[in-house]
Amino acid sequence: MSEKPISEKNLAYAFAAESKASARNLAFALKAESEGYKQIARLFRAVSDAESVHAQRYLRLMRGKIGSTEENLETAFHNEIRANVEEYPRLIKDALEEGFDGAEKAFSQSRDVESRHADLYKKAMGHMLEEREADYYVCQVCGYVSEGEAPDNCPICGAVKGKFKKIQ
Ligand SMILES: [Fe+2]
Numbered sequence: 777m778s779e780k781p782i783s784e785k786n787l788a789y790a791f792a793a794e795s796k797a798s799a800r801n802l803a804f805a806l807k808a809e810s811e812g813y814k815q816i817a818r819l820f821r822a823v824s825d826a827e828s829v830h831a832q833r834y835l836r837l838m839r840g841k842i843g844s845t846e847e848n849l850e851t852a853f854h855n856e857i858r859a860n861v862e863e864y865p866r867l868i869k870d871a872l873e874e875g876f877d878g879a880e881k882a883f884s885q886s887r888d889v890e891s892r893h894a895d896l897y898k899k900a901m902g903h904m905l906e907e908r909e910a911d912y913y914v915c916q917v918c919g920y921v922s923e924g925e926a927p928d929n930c931p932i933c934g935a936v937k938g939k940f941k942k943i944q
């Protein structure tokens with residue numbers, strides 16, 4: 777048992793809230809950009825980044841959330857598998873039942889992408905000691921991660937090469 781259960785719970789709450797605020801501000805930035813408000817987009821990006829600083833800070837204070845890199849790879853791998861086999865299938869089923877095509881498509885593509893993420897983590901676990909150099913490119917439509925170079929078309933959503941962002 778944790779010694780300070782209320783603070784522990786509040787850290788978890790604040791982590792979730794700030795993570796959401798960061799993502800939401802980023803979406804607001806993209807919208808502002810598309811409407812031609814460059815400076816306001818910049819402001820949304822800055823605050824998004826700041827909320828992310830808060831979220832990371834809280835996560836570091838939460839007990840047992842960040843382990844060694846070996847443990848973190850294991851945790852990340854299992855989270856992807858759970859999303860792939862348990863969480864997304866449930867969400868997909870609900871979306872199908874309600875006939876919400878957009879949500880069904882987004883959930884289905886995410887489910888497929890999560891198994892790709894799991895594969896990449898698995899591969900990394902096997903190579904921890906001989907750190908290979910490889911670039912990663914992320915599909916900005918569905919989240920597919922490509923290793924080495926960006927494909928001509930995303931294997932999950934079909935997006936063109938230009939939709940891939942190189943991770944620094
Ligand atoms: Fe994932």
Ligand SMILES: [Fe+2]
Nearest residue numbers: 915918930933
């Ligand atoms: Fe994609």
